[in-house]
Amino acid sequence: MRKYLFIFKSELMSNLQYVFDILVGFFGYFIMLFILFNLWQYMYSDPNELINGYTMSQMTWYVIITEILWMSLGGRKLCRKICNDVRGGNIAYNINKPYSYIGYSLFSHLGAIALKALIYTILGMIMGYFFLGGFPTLNIFSIVAVLITGILATVISILLITFIGLFSFIIEDANPFYWLYSKFILVLGTIFPIEYFPTFLQPILTYSPIYVVSYGPAKLFVDFSFNNFISVFVAQIIYVFIGYILCTLIYKKGVKNLNVNGG
Numbered sequence: 001m002r003k004y005l006f007i008f009k010s011e012l013m014s015n016l017q018y019v020f021d022i023l024v025g026f027f028g029y030f031i032m033l034f035i036l037f038n039l040w041q042y043m044y045s046d047p048n049e050l051i052n053g054y055t056m057s058q059m060t061w062y063v064i065i066t067e068i069l070w071m072s073l074g075g076r077k078l079c080r081k082i083c084n085d086v087r088g089g090n091i092a093y094n095i096n097k098p099y100s101y102i103g104y105s106l107f108s109h110l111g112a113i114a115l116k117a118l119i120y121t122i123l124g125m126i127m128g129y130f131f132l133g134g135f136p137t138l139n140i141f142s143i144v145a146v147l148i149t150g151i152l153a154t155v156i157s158i159l160l161i162t163f164i165g166l167f168s169f170i171i172e173d174a175n176p177f178y179w180l181y182s183k184f185i186l187v188l189g190t191i192f193p194i195e196y197f198p199t200f201l202q203p204i205l206t207y208s209p210i211y212v213v214s215y216g217p218a219k220l221f222v223d224f225s226f227n228n229f230i231s232v233f234v235a236q237i238i239y240v241f242i243g244y245i246l247c248t249l250i251y252k253k254g255v256k257n258l259n260v261n262g263g
Helices: 002-043 056-071 075-088 090-094 101-132 140-169 175-190 202-207 209-222 226-260
Strands: none
Touching: 002 056, 002 101, 056 101, 056 140, 056 175, 056 209, 075 090, 075 101, 075 140, 075 175, 101 140, 101 226, 140 175, 140 209, 140 226, 175 209, 202 209, 209 226
8 A cells, every 4th residue: 555655645746846737727617617606696586595405505516516526637638648558558567567557547646636636625615605605514524524525536536537548458549438428427417416307317327426426525515414425425435346346357358468469
């Protein structure tokens, strides 16, 4: 575990020099939230009105949290790197390293985005307070719970994107699959909560990655309950194991093919 923490620390330190770039990228995040905030103001005739169980304040905070998780992830960059490693043969250099390629990808990317996630979280909280004049009712336990589920959501996202990138062992380029996955998460899991979709679709979305990578942490932030926390946390633990197993299986199959073909 120490070697993975070293990988995380190394990536984190190397990204400290890009703070200005992160702040510049925040303008896109600000514009997105500003547009959505005005959209919710238009939709809600009364700020205390409930639409599908959400007040205007809850909807705004929901989008703030999901956008923090989404925009700080850097999924496209990760998928492109893994695809290039597979197609360019760089992944072969990691086969005999004293760490797994999957663990390396996970902790390396966590280190690369940790500072970005922290900055986006701080600035997102400031924006939310400025727009809405306050925070949702939270206590120490609920704040810790949201942080835990937020971290697990990021871990799951990285594992799923790693799995998609490793499809380059099978096909020439897995980037189009990431494009489809990203649009699925963005359209169905970032802008609107699950409750906003048709009743027949809600159970499907609840069992999909949307529930654990975006909806769960955001829902806990705007309307915390202990039962919901347990439900989200258990689902995330299951998804962590599933994601890791899927990555391991496709990686081993790809490495086996490399060895057979002498690659």
